[in-house]
Amino acid sequence: MIDANHPELELQDLVEGLLGPAEHATIQAHVDGCVRCRAELDELRRGRELARLVPRLTAPGDVRRDVAVCLQRASDAEQQNGRGVPRRRILAYVLGAAAAVAIAAYVSRREDVPASAIRSYEASKAGERAFDIVTSDPAVLERFFSGRVSFNVRVFDLGMMGYRLVGGRVDQIFTHPIALYTYSGPDNRTLTCGMYRGDLSELPEPNERRDHNDITFLVYKRGAVTAVFWREGDVVCVAMSDMPTDEVVALAFAKSIRS
Amino acid sequence: MVSTTSILRSTGDLRGGFEREALPHLDAVYSFALRLTRRREDAHDLTQETFLRAFERFRGFTPGTNCKAWLFTITYSIFVNQYHRDRREPVFVGVDDRERSVPVSAPRERLTPARAVAEADIEEALAQLPEDFRSTVMLVDAEGVSYEEAAHVLSCPVGTVRSRLFRARKMLAAHLRDYDAAERRDP
Numbered sequence: 001m002i003d004a005n006h007p008e009l010e011l012q013d014l015v016e017g018l019l020g021p022a023e024h025a026t027i028q029a030h031v032d033g034c035v036r037c038r039a040e041l042d043e044l045r046r047g048r049e050l051a052r053l054v055p056r057l058t059a060p061g062d063v064r065r066d067v068a069v070c071l072q073r074a075s076d077a078e079q080q081n082g083r084g085v086p087r088r089r090i091l092a093y094v095l096g097a098a099a100a101v102a103i104a105a106y107v108s109r110r111e112d113v114p115a116s117a118i119r120s121y122e123a124s125k126a127g128e129r130a131f132d133i134v135t136s137d138p139a140v141l142e143r144f145f146s147g148r149v150s151f152n153v154r155v156f157d158l159g160m161m162g163y164r165l166v167g168g169r170v171d172q173i174f175t176h177p178i179a180l181y182t183y184s185g186p187d188n189r190t191l192t193c194g195m196y197r198g199d200l201s202e203l204p205e206p207n208e209r210r211d212h213n214d215i216t217f218l219v220y221k222r223g224a225v226t227a228v229f230w231r232e233g234d235v236v237c238v239a240m241s242d243m244p245t246d247e248v249v250a251l252a253f254a255k256s257i258r259s
Numbered sequence: 260m261v262s263t264t265s266i267l268r269s270t271g272d273l274r275g276g277f278e279r280e281a282l283p284h285l286d287a288v289y290s291f292a293l294r295l296t297r298r299r300e301d302a303h304d305l306t307q308e309t310f311l312r313a314f315e316r317f318r319g320f321t322p323g324t325n326c327k328a329w330l331f332t333i334t335y336s337i338f339v340n341q342y343h344r345d346r347r348e349p350v351f352v353g354v355d356d357r358e359r360s361v362p363v364s365a366p367r368e369r370l371t372p373a374r375a376v377a378e379a380d381i382e383e384a385l386a387q388l389p390e391d392f393r394s395t396v397m398l399v400d401a402e403g404v405s406y407e408e409a410a411h412v413l414s415c416p417v418g419t420v421r422s423r424l425f426r427a428r429k430m431l432a433a434h435l436r437d438y439d440a441a442e443r444r445d446p
Binding site for chain 1: 273274275277278279282283285286287288289290293302303306307310311314315381382384385396397400401418421422424425427428429430431432433435
């Protein structure tokens, strides 16, 4: 509704483009002839522009850790009790002794990153998780990731090894957004690589620890799947495949860059 | 046809579904919590409590709907019921927080000095807004939720969201008028 003299909320709808043609014409005609409403409109546009610059903050590591711990506990309780999360028990976990929680947090989180990564790999291989983008061009995939994660993603060209890029997606391993991309190789084997902002100290004790070119590689074996983690700056890289462990490790050696 | 909800219920893949749907919004929830409480410790607790309650209620979440808005509804409900009533003296988001924070859409290292200064000023101007206005601006302008979703989160009519947004944007513009003038003088 237009105020007896000057529109107010209609000006905001004009800024948002929410007015129908007839109302738009009416309000615009008023604005064109009204100095006060033109100034008001300018101010609203400026305010909207400024409000949209409000930055998104990144949750600090301790928040991520504590959320992860609570979910782990709640999930455990869920499994033990069939369904329904016992509220008092969860709160007791949250409010428990700080030292015990800190230790549990550290251990729990360390246990979950490789497991979560391998779950993503298996979902890709089984076709249970769709790609955000299907492409065989590494450059296209790098451009895709550049607008979606806050670090540079290197997508390897593994054509010489007989591995063809299939596609990629932004996924989540535990609390970390991860850029994941998958290759299809000989003998129906699948290779998935990923990068996320994090640190190797979050990971549990590996099955093997290898060093190459001053880089430490943590090797995890879960059934037929091998996952190799290494660090490049503040980004952790991972290569996961059902190819023989030594081949996955050799690939990680070949593609790693010393930071 | 078997719905995704029933698959979740029948397979017990509650945790995996929650990780895929809800956890990607951790930064958004923390940002919202910090702007609501203006206190790091409270934002930490509020974020944690939000995800706990969300996990409890996840069986009732409808796949395909806006999970981020659903989480904000939980965050705001906890805030109003637990933090709002006995809120202590506010602590504004300080320089340290801004330096540690990384905007998701524009990594900090890519910001120009002018943009970084603008963000600091905007943060302060945002903190000056009344809480109702601040939460509305956060939801609609910073997080991009619709008027209808914001109204649901804030438990108010859509008209109230429009009205608060109108006032909040005008207040923000007024707060930052001096900054605009200074920038024009010394771009």
